[in-house]
Amino acid sequence: MEFDVVIVGAGPSGLSAAIKLRQLAIENDKELMVCVVEKGSEVGAHILSGAVVEPTALNELIPDWEEKGAPLKTKVTGDTIYLMKNEDKATKVPNFFVPKTMHNDGNYIISLGNLCRWLAEQAEALGVEIFPGFAASEVLYNEDGSVKGIATGDMGIGKDGEKKDGYMPGMELHAKYTLFAEGCRGSLGKELISQFNLDQGKEPQHYGIGIKELWKVSDEQHQEGLVVHTAGWPLSESGSAGGGFLYHIEDNQVVVGLITDLSYSNPHVSPFHEFQRYKHQKVIKQYLEGGERISYGARALTKGGLQSQPKMAFPGGILIGDNAGTLNFAKIKGTHTAMKSGMIAAETIMAAFGGDRANDELTEYEANYKASWAWRELHQQRNFGPAQHKWGNFLGSAYAFIDLNIFNGKLPWTLSDPKPDYAQMKPADQCKKIDYPKPDGKLSFDKLSSVFVSNTNHEEDQPVHLKLEDKSIPIDVNLEKYDEPAQRYCPAGVYEVVRDDEGNNPQFVINAQNCVHCKTCDIKDPSQNITWVTPEGAGGPNYPNM
Structure with a gap:
């Protein structure tokens, strides 16, 4: 299938790019075929964020969003920060x-999934074709090495x-230009960064894992519009950061979560168990009990900021949103900057159409991006x-x-953070073991019951989408040296080490269904032996109102 622009991922950056492309095409009376492919079963199914949203980009993209029914219902009414001691x-x-x-x-407290569902409606009304349930599994290249488009994965392989x-x-979806808006650590984005050396001269990207739950609470516990942020315990107890x-949203719902720095x-x-402990802290507990x-x-x-941001344009395409690391970690917000990166990509592509420029490198994108408020904002907060x-939550915040305030x-300097997150891992025998409390089934839960309420499902009879470069490494290296941390850094119980009845003969098991x-x-494995690739389209979580 031939299109002018193919966009991979129906998140905020991809949908904003699609909307802006069609807006500009209509304004300039141009024919422009735009397609968005989304691996989730529906738009929003895989979208997960806090989320407190700054409406800057939305105001630019759709100024009358309120009249059009955008799901920004809860304005922030209170804003508090706590330093947790225990x-x-x-x-x-x-x-x-x-x-x-x-x-x-x-700002507004929202469900980012619901915002993306609404953005998809606006995009389709403008003539964008959106294909949910189709996973972009392969980058296609022209003979000259430029990107030709993408291929979606086969369905029905055992x-x-x-x-x-x-x-x-x-x-195969062919396009003059392809935008990659897969979100953090996109599998195709990872390939493109390597293929075109987009990270040359850059520091390694840095990451956190955000774990989130949605709760329904009583009237007495609910304070619509209240935002609470915390630092310190429980992560401080294990020497971790994050x-x-x-957040209190509409309809007596409370969003609670913990971001664990993957350094x-x-x-x-175990980030999952740190989060379960977190809900027992009295400040948090009072709203959930x-x-x-x-x-x-x-x-x-992504949280590396400008120092880790790869070059975004390459022959035939552009990385946008969290695929390029546009999140502003100092604000703990990335929706507005992701949207703006997509809008700039759309403007750059439209300016290039009209001449014989198909599949060339849109070098002007970098200059356009650097001229934007999104880049200036990330530059201002580059050292956060x-x-x-370097100095932890307390001194780092000081x-x-x-x-920022003064x-x-x-x-006149830019701080450096050159060591990748996976390389921070120390041998298990040099570190203190952590005895996490058992879940009480009221505030804290186990992994499997948690995965159940994420509505996660995959076709069971399909190739495992978590690829091991060397199948011996999990037991021979990672178990021996690090007590195989995949058992703990995975928040869904995907990885297990199982033994026989005598406790011998350890085997590494991948429960890809979870x-x-x-x-x-893909980020934290200390041996960098695991590669995440897309499973069959429509597989994975189905997040409601997340």
Whole structure:
């Protein structure tokens, strides 16, 4: 199938690019065929975010969004930050000492999945073709090496690699330009960064894993519009970095989550169990106790900032959104910057059409991006993440206060953070074992019951989409040296080490059916032996209102 532009991923950046392309085509009376492919069963099924959204980009893209019914229903009405000391003690940070990036005046607490569903409706009304349930599994190249488009994965291949009765071959989607908006650690984006050396001269990307739940609580516990952010316990107890969040949205719902920085060094750390402990802290517990957990999910996020941002344009395409690392970690927000990166891509492509420029490199994209408020915002806050890594939450936040509140991000240096997250892992015998408490079934839960409420499902008879470069490494290297941390960094129980009745003969088992597509294994495996590739389209989680 031939299109002018193919977009991989129906997240905020991809849909914003699609909408902007069609808006510009209509304004300029041009024919322009735009297609979006989405691996989730529907738009929004795989979208997971906090999310407090700054409406800057949405105001630009669809100024009358409120009249058109955009699902931004809950304005932030209160904004607090706590430094957690232990399960019982927490100190509220005075407003004066909070880095100004953390203030949320004028922002909205939303379901990003619902926003993407609404953006998809706006895109389709403008003539964009959206194909949910089709996973882009392969980059197609022209003879000159430029990107030609993508191929979607075959459906109906069994575990043995043979075609089943319901076999459907994948489709090739060709385009003049292809935008890759897969989100954090996109499998095709990872290939393109390597293929075109897009990260040359850049620092390695840095990541966190965000684990989130949606709760229904009583009227007495609910304070619509309240935003709570936290730092410290429980992560501080294991020497890890990160922070928690709790947001009160409409209909007596509360969003609670924990972001664990994937630069942690202790292989015994389990981000999932850290999150379960977190909900027992008294500040958080008061809002959840007696409530009902509705949904669960997990997703990696990029947090390296400009120092880690790859070159985004290459012959025949552009990386946009979190595929290129546009998240502003100092704000803990990425929707507005992701949307803007997609809008800039659309404007750059439209300016290029009209001449004989198909499949060339849109070198002007970098200049257009650097001229935008999105780049200026990331540049202003470029030192936040490295400061947190170097000096921890307390001293790192003190640095951020001076850098951002006093000098407005204009200090004449850029901090470096050159060690990749996976390389931070220390041998297990050098680290303290962690005895996590058992879940109580009221505030804290086990992994399998959590995966159940994420509505995760995959066709069981298909090739495993978690590829091991060397099948011996999990036992011979990772188990021996690191007590195989995949058992703990995976928030969905995908990886297990099983033994016989005598406790011998360890085997590495991959429960691919459980995978929530968070990509943590692809990032954190200390041997870099696991590659996440797309399973059959429509597989994975189905997040409602997340």
